[in-house]
Structure formats: structure tokens, C-alpha cells
Amino acid sequence: MAQQTRSSLGWTAAAALALVAVFLYLHLITSNCPTDSLAGTLENIRAFHTSDGC
Secondary structure (H helix, E strand, O other), rough: HHHHHHHHHHHHHHHHHHHHHHHHHHHHHHHOOOOOOOOHHHHHHHHHOOOOOO
């Protein structure tokens, strides 16, 4: 039982870390490339990774 709890805790921590990484990435994009819509944010994500930026 303890092994199953430890494994579950590991997956929970990994999911939380991934969620924080996604949040920080989106914050980086939106702070450098402001927009008012989800479509604009998705375009900015693509543009952010080009040589021209957004």
C-alpha cells in the first residue's frame, strides 16, 4: 500500500510541475506579446519562436 501511495505522489508532483511549467511559458509569451484573444495568443506562440519574434 505504501508503494502505491508513493507512486501516486510522484505522478501528482510531476503533473503539478508540468502545470507550473506551462503556466510560466504562457506568462512569458503573453507578457512579451500582448493580445486580447485565445487565437491571438496561439499566433503569438508561433511567432515567438521565429527569428522576428512577435
